[in-house]
Amino acid sequence: MLVVFLGFLVLGTWQVKRLFWKLDLIERVDRRVHAAPVAAPGPDTWPSITADSHEYLHVHTAGTYLYSQTARVQAVTIYGSGYWLLTPLRAADGTIILINRGYIATGARDVKEGANDGPAEVNGLLRISERGGGFLRHNDPAGDRWFSRDVQAIADVRKLNNVAPYFVDADAASNGSAQQDGRATARAAGEPIGGLTVIAFPNNHLVYALTWYGLALMTAGAGFWVMRDEKRRRAARSDQESNNGKQG
Structure with a gap:
């Protein structure tokens, strides 16, 4: 006994x-989310990026969207089931960051589908790659079917080089839908709805x-x-x- x-x-x-570890984590993440955006980490810092040090960091990046390389990843949001649209953003130095442009409903057509590459500036939250799969299902790279936002696997299928080991959840303003009515308009027009990142830490x-x-x-x-x-x-x-x- x-x-x-x-x-x-x-x-x-x-x-x-x-x-105490969880309370400290929540405090650190809260500071990152509400801080002014900083430049997205470049190649020199990629090896040191971890969830503890960088997850939910508020970042800014700019470049050219490669719309033809967009990947659809299964998602469930407050708007129902659908997909996240992950589009590569190529910076001026040739590096690429996958940008989660937002949510689109099942059966909806991405308004940028088939569009030419276009310039963009993005503010959002840095997220760590989600390997393997989700929803009790494994990713199917050969069939281009994704159940988690696995950065490296998506990049390999699309033969992308110099890809950051993280992705960025674009905020609502990056897609022009900062307000609730703007989100409804974006949804009706086929624009992805950004700013839906859920930050919750069970404690x-x-x-x-x-x-x-x-x-x-x-x-x-x-x-x-x-x-x-x-x-x-x-x-x-x-x-x-x-x-x-x-x-x-």
Whole structure:
């Protein structure tokens, strides 16, 4: 019971540490999201980009959209099921960033489908590549069917070089739909709806910590009860043996 008690204490303490880590993460992400946009990280910083250091960084980039290379990635949003439109944006130095231009409904036609390459400036949130797949389904590069925004896999299929290891979720203003009525207009016109990034970090660590500490307290109480009961039994046996000795 002592081992179990110590185990529960360790688990509770670990959850407390996770709680402070999660609170710090939420604070850092909140600062990034609401900060003024900075230049999207270039090739010299690509190897050091991680979720902890760069996820949801508010960035700005400019270049030329390669509309013919757009990939559709399955999505579920507040507007229903559909696709994210990931379009390569080629910068002046030749590097490429995949831009999530936004959501488009299933069956809708991208207004830029078949359009010539065009210049663009984008503000948005840096996102880390989503490898493998999603929605309990694996990406199918050969069939150009995507269930997650896997940057490298999409780039390989389209034979794109010098591609950033991240993508950018374009904000609503980048597609001219900053207001709710603008989003409705964009949806009707076939324009992708940007600015739909959902930022949510489940934080149940305090509940978990209290649960583990509560179990530790219950174990300690049970241990105390068992030891007290055992002490009473030993005292009763000792008295009985003493009485039997006197009678003998």
